[in-house]
Amino acid sequence: MELFNQGMTLIASGVAAYGSFWLVWGVIILAGGIKDKTAPEIKQGIGQIVGGVLIILAAAMILQIKIGS
Secondary structure: OHHHHHHHHHHHHHHHHHHHHHHHHHHHHHHHHHHHOOHHHHHHHHHHHHHHHHHHHHHHHHHOOOOOO
């Protein structure tokens, strides 16, 4: 059971890292869109930021999955 819990922690860490990368990349795209005043890039940047936050929340939910005490 401890192996399963360690595996879930490892998976959650990987998912959180991916979500963090996605969030930072969205901020970069948003900043570029604001600088150039291009609506499609602003929209894409906001979408990626929201997606990154949702991925990080999924990682937090994965951490709640435990077997045993």
